[in-house]
Amino acid sequence: MTDIPLAATRDRRLAGRLAAWWRAEPASPAKRVQFDRPLTPWLFVLPQIAVVVIFFYWPSVQAVTSSFYIEDPFGFGSTFVGTENYRDALASTEYRNTALFTAFFCAVVTALSLGLGLLLAVKADKVIRGAESYRTLLISVYAIAPPVAGLIGMMIFDMHMGPLTQVAAWFGYDLKVGIDYWDTAVALITISVWKQIPYNFIFFLSGLQSVPASVREAALIDAKSEWRRFRDIILPLLAPTAFFLLVINITYTMFDTFPIIDVIVKDKPANNPMTLVYKVYLDGFKGNDIGGSSAQSVILMVVVAALTIVQFRFLERRVHYG
Amino acid sequence: MANLSLKGVGKTYGGAQQAAVTGIDLDIADGEFIVLVGPSGCGKSSLLRMIAGLETISTGEVAIGGRVVNRLDPAERDIAMVFQNYALYPHMSVRDNMAYGLKNRRTPKAEIAQRVEEAARMLELGPYLDRKPRALSGGQRQRVAMGRAIVRQPAAFLFDEPLSNLDARLRVTMRMEIRRLQKRLGTTSVYVTHDQLEAMTLADRLVVLNGGRIEQIGAPLEVYRRPASTFVASFIGAPAMSLVDAQIENGQLLLERYLLAHVGNAPGPVTLGLRAEELRIGPAGIPMRVEHVEELGAQRIVHGMIGAQRLSVADGSGAPLSETVLVSVDPARLNLFDTATGRRSELRLTAAQAPLPV
Ligand SMILES: Nc1ncnc2c1ncn2[C@@H]1O[C@H](COP(=O)(O)OP(=O)(O)OP(=O)(O)O)[C@@H](O)[C@H]1O
Ligand SMILES: [Mg+2]
Numbered sequence: 065m066t067d068i069p070l071a072a073t074r075d076r077r078l079a080g081r082l083a084a085w086w087r088a089e090p091a092s093p094a095k096r097v098q099f100d101r102p103l104t105p106w107l108f109v110l111p112q113i114a115v116v117v118i119f120f121y122w123p124s125v126q127a128v129t130s131s132f133y134i135e136d137p138f139g140f141g142s143t144f145v146g147t148e149n150y151r152d153a154l155a156s157t158e159y160r161n162t163a164l165f166t167a168f169f170c171a172v173v174t175a176l177s178l179g180l181g182l183l184l185a186v187k188a189d190k191v192i193r194g195a196e197s198y199r200t201l202l203i204s205v206y207a208i209a210p211p212v213a214g215l216i217g218m219m220i221f222d223m224h225m226g227p228l229t230q231v232a233a234w235f236g237y238d239l240k241v242g243i244d245y246w247d248t249a250v251a252l253i254t255i256s257v258w259k260q261i262p263y264n265f266i267f268f269l270s271g272l273q274s275v276p277a278s279v280r281e282a283a284l285i286d287a288k289s290e291w292r293r294f295r296d297i298i299l300p301l302l303a304p305t306a307f308f309l310l311v312i313n314i315t316y317t318m319f320d321t322f323p324i325i326d327v328i329v330k331d332k333p334a335n336n337p338m339t340l341v342y343k344v345y346l347d348g349f350k351g352n353d354i355g356g357s358s359a360q361s362v363i364l365m366v367v368v369a370a371l372t373i374v375q376f377r378f379l380e381r382r383v384h385y386g
Numbered sequence: 387m388a389n390l391s392l393k394g395v396g397k398t399y400g401g402a403q404q405a406a407v408t409g410i411d412l413d414i415a416d417g418e419f420i421v422l423v424g425p426s427g428c429g430k431s432s433l434l435r436m437i438a439g440l441e442t443i444s445t446g447e448v449a450i451g452g453r454v455v456n457r458l459d460p461a462e463r464d465i466a467m468v469f470q471n472y473a474l475y476p477h478m479s480v481r482d483n484m485a486y487g488l489k490n491r492r493t494p495k496a497e498i499a500q501r502v503e504e505a506a507r508m509l510e511l512g513p514y515l516d517r518k519p520r521a522l523s524g525g526q527r528q529r530v531a532m533g534r535a536i537v538r539q540p541a542a543f544l545f546d547e548p549l550s551n552l553d554a555r556l557r558v559t560m561r562m563e564i565r566r567l568q569k570r571l572g573t574t575s576v577y578v579t580h581d582q583l584e585a586m587t588l589a590d591r592l593v594v595l596n597g598g599r600i601e602q603i604g605a606p607l608e609v610y611r612r613p614a615s616t617f618v619a620s621f622i623g624a625p626a627m628s629l630v631d632a633q634i635e636n637g638q639l640l641l642e643r644y645l646l647a648h649v650g651n652a653p654g655p656v657t658l659g660l661r662a663e664e665l666r667i668g669p670a671g672i673p674m675r676v677e678h679v680e681e682l683g684a685q686r687i688v689h690g691m692i693g694a695q696r697l698s699v700a701d702g703s704g705a706p707l708s709e710t711v712l713v714s715v716d717p718a719r720l721n722l723f724d725t726a727t728g729r730r731s732e733l734r735l736t737a738a739q740a741p742l743p744v
Contacts, residue, residue, distance in 0.1 A: 276471070276473065278469045278470075278471055278472075278473035279473050279474075279475060279476075281438075281440050281460075281467075281469070281473065282467070282469060282473040282474075282475070282534075283475070284439075284440065284459070284460045284461065285438065285439075285440075285460045285461055285465065285466065285467055285487070286461065286486050286487035286490055286534075287461060287486070287487070287490040288459055288461035288462060288490065289490070292490060296486070297475055300477040301476065301477060303477075
């Protein structure tokens with residue numbers, strides 16, 4: 065009986081305190097971002113921490129652990145085998161070929177999608193300089209485009225009804241995506257580049273647009289050759305954008321091309337190019353070799369971490385942040 | 387070093403109804419310092435940028451050193467420009483910023499180094515040569531921008547409000563420095579500003595622009611003393627020249643029925659321009675009701691009314707002012723303007739007259 069009024073008062077008191085807290089002016093600018101309770105900031109970061117722990121640290125620990133075991137394919141326990149999984153992976157020709165292809169794929173896709181994205185952005189920048197509405201239009205179109213482009217790309221290369229297969233046939237070439245190793249590789253590269261260009265384009269375009277007009281004009285007076293102006297002034301000012309995109313693109317080719325590869329090589333005969341990530345998936349989930357696949361993913365993690373460190377330590381230093 | 391010649395130069399921006407600049411005729415002598423001055427939007431920058439080649443020339447012809455440059459790229463016009471926001475290359479050191487234009491012109495390395503050193507010495511930039519622009523103060527950046535222009539040894543310097551991002555004191559110092567450098571180098575210069583004080587102090591000749599047209603060209607003092615229109619009169623000089631409505635009747639110039647001078651001009655309404663320092667507060671003259679007083683230290687500006695007409699008087703006496711003071715002027719110093727067109731008309735004084743009471 066007495067509970068109800070008590071709870072009500074407590075509620076009211078809580079509401080009052082909340083209202084007071086809401087109305088309260090910050091005491092001074094310096095104190096604006098401080099909290100009166102030590103717990104509050106932790107509450108704010110809790111979801112983020114939870115996400116990182118559940119989706120990153122926990123699986124990582126799992127992967128590292130299971131990479132030292134061989135799991136029984138039928139789920140009857142597992143045996144500790146030390147580094148055997150790692151030695152197996154590194155000794156396998158198949159694994160090494162996949163690694164080689166991944167490096168090749170990574171380099172080609174990154175170079176092409178960055179280069180073409182930049183080229184398109186430079187051309188577009190020239191057209192829309194000053195035309196604000198045009199820019200918004202163009203950027204929104206390109207922002208919507210990527211998923212659609214990926215889909216279209218896959219359709220174009222489709223073995224049975226893809227127009228590109230048809231075109232190749234007219235020239236007497238039998239395009240066998242999903243069967244011939246290099247045909248498949250070309251298709252993978254083309255679709256991946258195609259999908260990534262719009263992303264790079266948007267970033268390069270906004271980078272170009274943020275080069276101050278007067279700096280361009282000063283360059284116009286200092287250098288007659290357009291190529292020189294681009295090489296000496298514009299490109300260095302785009303370097304931070306390019307560096308960011310380089311990191312993003314490498315990550316993209318290593319990991320986010322998974323669905324493209326999946327669509328093209330799924331249920332196809334074995335001799336197809338694929339990336340390390342796809343191989344982890346194949347060995348683990350299709351081949352049921354959890355231990356081996358875990359070892360591969362740990363190796364991949366180490367490689368990516370090393371790559372990231374290298375990028376930030378050696379490349380970023382050469383990038384100018386104006 | 388060269389002369390500059392503008393013939394009927396005009397600019398209409400794409401999509402604009404009206405021309406931003408029309409019919410500019412201007413001959414600039416070798417080594418002359420020309421200041422383009424006028425209110426915001428009058429087309430100063432447009433004109434300068436047409437000379438630089440950063441905007442296309444819609445009509446007319448621009449020649450630098452006798453060579454028509456209408457179709458030449460900015461880099462081929464042999465000009466150097468100093469921008470309002472300096473426009474330094476953020477990723478290059480001060481040295482490279484200055485050297486870049488020379489490198490592209492295939493100047494020998496040794497000469498580049500020597501010119502940069504010399505400019506750095508002139509502008510006291512020596513200690514900063516290896517810094518990036520972001521590590522410099524506004525004034526230092528401004529000097530780098532100057533240095534970038536100087537090392538090129540161009541036919542002409544073009545300045546677009548180069549000092550307006552600086553604080554008041556630095557502006558005065560840099561103003562003198564620019565003037566000193568320009569005299570020393572003897573390079574033809576065109577300088578855009580909307581600050582009439584800057585314009586007065588820098589120019590060999592002032593070009594006052596209004597609505598894309600030239601209102602007056604002349605030496606600063608000439609423009610100050612004999613403004614060609616009411617627009618120039620109100621734009622040049624601080625405090626602005628007082629413009630009052632007056633009448634000419636029967637050979638008498640009358641302000642609010644008070645006789646100012648005997649004149650031979652045609653009768654009718656006229657606009658009269660009076661400089662504050664030409665007006666005297668004294669024992670005799672026209673009564674002026676004092677409205678408020680600006681103390682400037684060396685003198686004070688007394689703002690008041692004669693009848694319905696507003697007037698400013700400079701007074702250095704420091705004597706206490708009553709509510710109404712008596713104001714007089716030398717008739718020879720009066721400026722007469724056509725009320726309808728705003729153009730200057732010459733005052734023809736008839737009798738040799740003693741300074742009359744206003
Ligand atoms: N790129 C452009 N496109 C269209 N109109 C322009 C462009 N640049 C300037 N104008 C117009 O031309 C006129 C003159 O501009 P300009 O920049 O030459 O003025 P300004 O005298 O330099 O003014 P301020 O002192 O404010 O710099 C203005 O009415 C302006 O709106
Ligand atoms: Mg301007």
